[in-house]
Amino acid sequence: RKEVEQDPGPFNVPEGATVAFNCTYSNSASQSFFWYRQDCRKEPKLLMSVYSSGNEDGRFTAQLNRASQYISLLIRDSKLSDSATYLCVVNRGDSGYALNFGKGTSLLVTP
C-alpha cells in the first residue's frame, strides 16, 4: 500500500467548474503536507503548502485533517491553464527530509 493515496483520475471539467481532490496518508508521524502541480514531462512545482487550519491562495483552498490523515484541494472557477496533474505530497515523518508523492490526479479543464 502506498504511503500517499489519491483519488483516481482523470477529472474532466468545464471551465468555471469547482473541482475537489482528496488524498490520504498512512504515516501518522508526517508533519509537512503539500500539493504540487506537474505539467506533462515537466518537473513538479509547489502549488501550496497545507496547514492544519486550512489555507487559501486565490482560487485554491487546501485542508488538512490530522485525525483522519486526510488532505484536500479545492479549485474554484477552473481555468484552462489549471489542466495538469496534481500531486499530494507528504514528508516521510520519521526522517523528515524526504517527500512521498501520491500517484497524482489528472485534471483536464475544457472550454
Added chain:
Amino acid sequence: AAGVIQSPRHLIKEKRETATLKCYPIPRHDTVYWYQQGPGQDPQFLISFYEKMQSDKGSIPDRFSAQQFSDYHSELNMSSLELGDSALYFCASSPVGQMNTEAFFGQGTRLTVV
C-alpha cells in the same frame, strides 16, 4: 532567481553502460533529494543528502550510488544500466536547516536506456 540545475537534460545509454547525473542545488540549500519518475508514474524517492551526509534512503537499486560534495552539488551514479532504468530523474533541494519544508525541483534528466 536561481533554480536547481541538472545536467545533462537528456542522456541515451546502452544496456550495461554507466551514467552519471549531476545536480546543482539552489544556493544555500543544503539538502538534496533524488527522484525517479517512470512513464505514467509518480516520482519515486531514491536517496537524500543533508550537509553532505546521506540522510534518507528510498527505493534506490544497489547498482546506483550517490554523493553530495563540499560545494553541495550531488551526483547520481548508475551502473549496469537496464532498460527499466529509462525514466525522468529529478533532483530537488531544500533550504538550510529547515526540516519539513517544501522541495524545489530541477527540470530533470531524461535517461533512455537502449
